[in-house]
Amino acid sequence: MVVQSKIPSLDGLRAASIVIVLIGHGQTLGDPWPGHVGVTVFFFLSGFLITTLLRREYEANQRISLGRFYLRRALRILPPAWIAITLCVIVGAAGILPSTMNIWGTLSEYLNYTNYYLVYADQVHGERTFGLPPESTQLWSLAVEEHFYLVFPLLLIVLTALRIRMRTIGWALLAAGGAVLVWRLVLSLEGAGFYRLYVSTDTKFDGLVIGAAMALLFNPALGDRPPFGIPEWIVNRVLAPVGVVVFVIAAISPEAPRLAVADSAICLALIPVFWFVITRPTSVAGRVLNHRWVAHLGVLSFSVYLLHRLVLGLVQLAGLEPWLSDLSAYLLVLIPAQLMFLLVERPLGRVRRDFEARLRPSGCVSPAGVRGEATVESMSATVRAHE
Template sequence: MGEPADRLTQLDGLRGLAVLLVVASHTAESVVPYGGVVGVTTFFVLSGFVITRALLDEAERAGRIHLGRFWLRRAARLLPAWTAVLVVVTVAVIVLADPIRGDLPRVLATVGSYTGNHARVLGVELGPFEHTWSLAVEEQFYLVWPLVLILLGVLARTRPRTAAVALCGLVGAAVTWRVVGTVVLPYDRLAYGLDTSAAALLVGALAAFAVRTGSLRGLGQIDLRTGRPSAVVLGVGGVGATLLVVLSVCTLPITVGSLPGAARWVETAAVAVAALVVVAGALGGAPALDLAIARWFGTISYGLYLWHYPLLRIEPGGDPSTGVVRLGLALVGIGVASASWYLLERPVLRATRSWGRHPTTRPAAGAPQRVRGVTG
C-alpha cells in the first residue's frame, strides 16, 4: 500500500521503536527496566505532534477545525480494536479465573469510560487493563486540545503574537509543573495524572507548530546542495534515538542496586529527548527509523500496545506467567496485533476514510502555509 505524499514515515518508525520498548519492558523488566515509561512518553509526544499537525492541516484546507469530524476520525481509529480487546480479555478473565474477576464490573466501568489514569493515581488495581491509563490520558487530551487550538486560532486572527506567546506560555507552564512534580509528587500521581502527562503532549504540539512555521530554519533543515537533511538534523535524530534506547535499558540500577526516584527522572528526561527525535524525524533526520521493520511495527503499534499487556498480565487461577513463557506470549501478542491491523483496524479505516474529509479545500485567509521540506 503506497504512502500518502505527506506521511512522515520516520515517525512511523519511531512509533515502532516506542512500542517495542514498552513490550520489552513488560516482558523482561530486569533487562529493559524503563522501556515502559520511555516508550509511553514517546507515544505522548508523538500524539501531540501528529494530532496538532492534522488539525492545522484541516484549518489550512477548510478554513476551520471541524470538531465532529475530528472526533469521528479518532473513534474510527481507536474504538474497533479497543472494543475487541475489552470483549476478549473480559471473557479470558472469567474463563481463566484471573484474580481481578471479582472486581470486573468496576474495572470495566473504569477502563470503558477512559478514566483508568485517575484510577491508577488512586492506587486502584485494573489487572490486565492497567496499561489503559495512557489511552485515557490521550482521549482526555483529544477532547480538550482541539478546543484550545480553536481559541488560539481566533486570537491569532487579530493578535498573532499574543497567540504565540499564549501557546508558549501554556507549554512552559506544563513543562514547569512536570519538573516540579518530579520532585514533590508521589510517583503514581506524577506518572498517571493528566496534568503531569500534558507536558509531553504539549511539547509534541509545540514541535508541530515549530516544524510547520519554519521556526527551526536556524538548524539548516535541508542541505540545498543535496536536498537531504542537514548534518545538524541528522545528528539530533541519531543521538536522540540512541538516547531513548539508553534511557530504556539503563543497566546502572541493575549493577549497583536500586536508585530511588530514577524512574520519574528517566520519564521526565524522555519528554525532551523524544521531542528532539520527533522533530528530527519530521524533517527526515532519523533515517534509521525509516527501516521497513521499524515502520511495520509502527503500523501495528496500537494493536500491539492493546494486546500484549493482557497476554502477559492475565494470571490463570492466580498464577502469573514466568520465564520463557512470557517471551512466547509477547510473540503471540505481535501475531494478534498483526491480525487486528489487517483484519479489523485497516478495513474500518478504509471504510470510514471519507468521514474526516471536508469539501472545502481553499486555505483560510492568513492561514499558515505548508513548510517546504517538512516531510523529508
C-alpha cells in the same frame, strides 16, 4: 524545504516505542528496563502528528472541523480499545487469570478515565489493579491521550478564531509543558505517590503538548526551518546526537528525578531527534525506521499495546522459562494485532473516510490533501493511541 505528504520514520519510531514497552512489561528484564520511555515517545509523537494534521487542515481551509476530528478519533481508537477491554473482561470472568474486577474499574476503562482510577485504587485499596479487568492497566495512557484529544482541538479552534497566530500558540504550548514540569515538582515535594505523578493527565500531558508545539513551531514535514536561525546541519549533526545522549541519560535516571523532570527532558531531546529522522530518511537510522517490516510493526503498535499484557499473562500460565515466555508472547501478540488491523482498523478506516467525504463542505480540503498530498490514512504514521 517542501511540504511532505508522507512523513518518514514515524511508524518506525512507533515500532521502536512498542518494543521498549514490551520489554519493560516482560519478566526477563522487567524493572531495570526503562519501559516507560516508550509511552513518553508515543505521547510526543501523537501530539506532533495530531497537530500536524490540524495545522494542515487549518492552512488549507482556514478552519478546523471539530466534528470530523472527533469522528476520526472515535472510530480510530474506541472500537479496538473496547474489543481489547472486553477480551480482558472475558478472561477475568472465566477465571483464566486472577482478577478483582468490578463494575467501577471496568467502566473506567470503557469510559477512558483508567489513569485516575489507578490513582484512586492505589490510595484507597493499596493496589492499583483493584477492580480492573486482568492485565489492562496500560490503558491509563490511552485515557491521557483521550483527554488531550477532547480538549486540544477545541482550544486550537478558539485561539485561531481569536486571530492568535499558530506560532504564538506553539510557544504557549511549550510554556504549558514547562508548567506541567513545575506542577510535578510541587506535587513531588509534597510527597505525592508514584501513580499520582506518573499516570494523571495533569502531570503527564507535557509530552503531548511539547510534540504539538514542535508541529506548530518547527515542523519539517510542513516546510518549517529550525528555530532561532540555527543551520539545519547543526540540528542534524550536533543537536540530534546530543538529544540521543540526553534521552538515554533521562531514560535510565532513578525513579525520583524520573517522575519529576526526566520526562520533560526526554520530550525536549526528541525535538532534534524527530527533525533528523524526518529530514534524513536515507540515513542509517532512517533506513532502519522506514524498513517495511519495521514500519508495519508501527502500524500494528496500537493493537499490540492494547493486547500485549493479556498475551504476556496468558503465556505465563504455561510455566516456561521467563525469557522463553516473554519471547513467545512478543511473537504471539502479533497474530491478534494483525487480525485487529485487518478486521477492525482497516474497515473502519474506510467507513471513516466515506463518512468524512459526506460531511466535508464543498471546497474544503482534507487535512492531508494539500497540494495533491495523500489522504490522512496513507500517511506513513497515522495517529493511533497507545500509549
